[in-house]
Amino acid sequence: MSLLATLVDLAKGCPRNIKRRLLRDILIILFVTSGAILAIVLIQGIKTQRDISTAIIAKANIQVSTHFQSFADPLSNVLKILGKWGEAGLLKISDDNKLIATQFQALMEIQPTIHSISIADTEENNIQLSHLNNEWFLHDFNKTESTSAKWINETFEDIEILTESYYSMATANWFRGAMLNPSTAPFFMTEPYLQPSTGEVVITVSLRWNKRNTEDSNHVSAVSFTVQSLMLFIEELQVTPDSRILLFEKSGTILTDISNNSHNSNLMNTIQANKSSDKLLAKVAAKIKANNTYSSQVFSIKNDGKTWWLGLNQLHESNNDVWVAVLIPEDDIFSDLYQQWLRFGLIVGSILLFGIFMTVFLVRKYSHQLKDLPQQQIQSEGYETEVAALIQAGESTTLEFKSTMRTNLKTGKTGKEIEIAWLKTVAAFMNSDGGILLIGVADSGEILGTEADDFANEDKCRLHFKNMLNTHIGAEFTRFIHLKIVQLKNNSILIVECERVRRPVFLSMGKQEEFFIRSGPSSIKLSMSQMVKYLGER
Numbered sequence: 001m002s003l004l005a006t007l008v009d010l011a012k013g014c015p016r017n018i019k020r021r022l023l024r025d026i027l028i029i030l031f032v033t034s035g036a037i038l039a040i041v042l043i044q045g046i047k048t049q050r051d052i053s054t055a056i057i058a059k060a061n062i063q064v065s066t067h068f069q070s071f072a073d074p075l076s077n078v079l080k081i082l083g084k085w086g087e088a089g090l091l092k093i094s095d096d097n098k099l100i101a102t103q104f105q106a107l108m109e110i111q112p113t114i115h116s117i118s119i120a121d122t123e124e125n126n127i128q129l130s131h132l133n134n135e136w137f138l139h140d141f142n143k144t145e146s147t148s149a150k151w152i153n154e155t156f157e158d159i160e161i162l163t164e165s166y167y168s169m170a171t172a173n174w175f176r177g178a179m180l181n182p183s184t185a186p187f188f189m190t191e192p193y194l195q196p197s198t199g200e201v202v203i204t205v206s207l208r209w210n211k212r213n214t215e216d217s218n219h220v221s222a223v224s225f226t227v228q229s230l231m232l233f234i235e236e237l238q239v240t241p242d243s244r245i246l247l248f249e250k251s252g253t254i255l256t257d258i259s260n261n262s263h264n265s266n267l268m269n270t271i272q273a274n275k276s277s278d279k280l281l282a283k284v285a286a287k288i289k290a291n292n293t294y295s296s297q298v299f300s301i302k303n304d305g306k307t308w309w310l311g312l313n314q315l316h317e318s319n320n321d322v323w324v325a326v327l328i329p330e331d332d333i334f335s336d337l338y339q340q341w342l343r344f345g346l347i348v349g350s351i352l353l354f355g356i357f358m359t360v361f362l363v364r365k366y367s368h369q370l371k372d373l374p375q376q377q378i379q380s381e382g383y384e385t386e387v388a389a390l391i392q393a394g395e396s397t398t399l400e401f402k403s404t405m406r407t408n409l410k411t412g413k414t415g416k417e418i419e420i421a422w423l424k425t426v427a428a429f430m431n432s433d434g435g436i437l438l439i440g441v442a443d444s445g446e447i448l449g450t451e452a453d454d455f456a457n458e459d460k461c462r463l464h465f466k467n468m469l470n471t472h473i474g475a476e477f478t479r480f481i482h483l484k485i486v487q488l489k490n491n492s493i494l495i496v497e498c499e500r501v502r503r504p505v506f507l508s509m510g511k512q513e514e515f516f517i518r519s520g521p522s523s524i525k526l527s528m529s530q531m532v533k534y535l536g537e538r
Contacts, residue, residue: 057311191321398435428523429498440493449491
């Protein structure tokens with residue numbers, strides 16, 4: 001008995017050899033059980049994978065928000081100082097702006113992330129000090145004249161009168177936003193925009209205030225920082241070894257990718273840079289545009305056979321125009337988990353192989369104690385070969401030949417003893433391990449046919465067979481007995497297939513009931529005591 005033979009039998013159908021059937025069934029149980037375990041682990045693994053990814057992305061978003069807060073808090077403090085100075089009358093827009101320039105410079109030197117500080121009023125006056133490449137510039141905008149000058153050693157140099165006004169306070173987003181911002185809000189934050197005076201992509205935080213003893217809040221102070229400085233600050237935060245942090249507008253336009261160092265000083269250049277061949281960034285942008293609700297969400301993105309997990313979150317709660325995307329490769333999240341799954345797969349595979357080995361070993365070891373099941377049926381297709389093989393093998397515990405169903409060949413007449421003879425065999429088969437009775441075949445194996453029984457047709461033959469079973473064995477047992485009438489070598493023979501029955505089957509002859517079993521190629525009758533013992537050990 002080999003595993004290959006068992007698999008061949010399994011492919012063909014149900015193997016007759018009980019050892020192979022046992023081996024097949026145990027192997028099926030092993031494979032089904034292992035498959036079920038793997039399926040459960042896979043399903044649970046997918047759920048766990050998403051849960052872990054969501055948790056890590058959420059944690060990363062919190063880290064980014066907290067990190068940005070540490071960037072924004074000093075700016076907010078500077079903004080509050082400017083507001084308090086303004087309320088106290090220490091910020092004055094006048095012809096001599098040296099005091100304001102000195103004040104602004106001091107604050108910006110304390111907080112280097114500030115790119116520019118502005119103060120404006122509703123009279124269209126706006127003073128802005130900015131620094132670029134270690135140089136300081138003061139821009140003075142008003143209704144009548146706008147000037148630009150370098151601020152060097154507390155002196156204005158290279159003063160230039162501008163032909164065009166850069167600002168209109170009615171349209172400046174940071175001024176208009178601060179004026180419309182609720183008094184309960186700490187400050188107003190703009191979306192990224194191109195600052196005309198410096199050519200830098202900046203975000204401005206602004207706050208309105210009024211001088212003491214005045215009714216209207218008609219002044220706004222503003223602090224601006226570049227997108228580049230923000231991302232350089234955020235770059236200090238490393239979520240995972242290969243993670244990427246992206247800054248984008250709510251329209252889906254990616255502003256900066258710190259991992260690629262694409263800190264462009266011109267907004268249009270930044271936008272064009274992100275329309276390059278980077279497929280991953282294009283897919284991220286598509287996800288951002290599809291997120292119409294702009295709620296914090298977690299997505300998975302496939303790119304060149306690699307999976308990335310994307311988390312979207314607002315940069316700051318006060319501004320939904322600027323969003324941060326945290327992009328983490330799946331390998332960073334699940335490297336340890338993959339190793340555990342690999343170990344788990346190896347363990348399951350080893351257990352499966354060990355189970356197969358033990359199954360084969362045990363079936364081989366106890367094969368001498370496993371008795372093959374007898375053949376209890378003949379296939380309808382190709383029965384000629386199967387019947388011929390049975391006849392050639394000769395009578396056995398599970399095979400019996402009878403020449404006729406009711407006719408005594410010696411006298412040529414029907415005889416009750418002929419019918420009882422094959423009925424004994426049927427009852428004995430059912431009380432034993434089942435078997436096949438061939439009627440129309442002599443004890444020698446010669447095919448005689450059933451013509452001697454002289455039935456008018458097959459229906460009459462079947463009816464007589466059924467009546468004999470009902471009378472002598474019982475109608476309740478007929479479902480265990482199957483009759484086939486086939487042609488073999490131009491002769492009609494009867495194939496009676498008998499199943500094993502767990503209840504005792506008695507042969508009734510008048511008022512007597514007898515109990516038969518198979519012993520070798522013959523049917524023997526048991527006494528009452530023998531029957532009780534036999535049934536007890538069966």
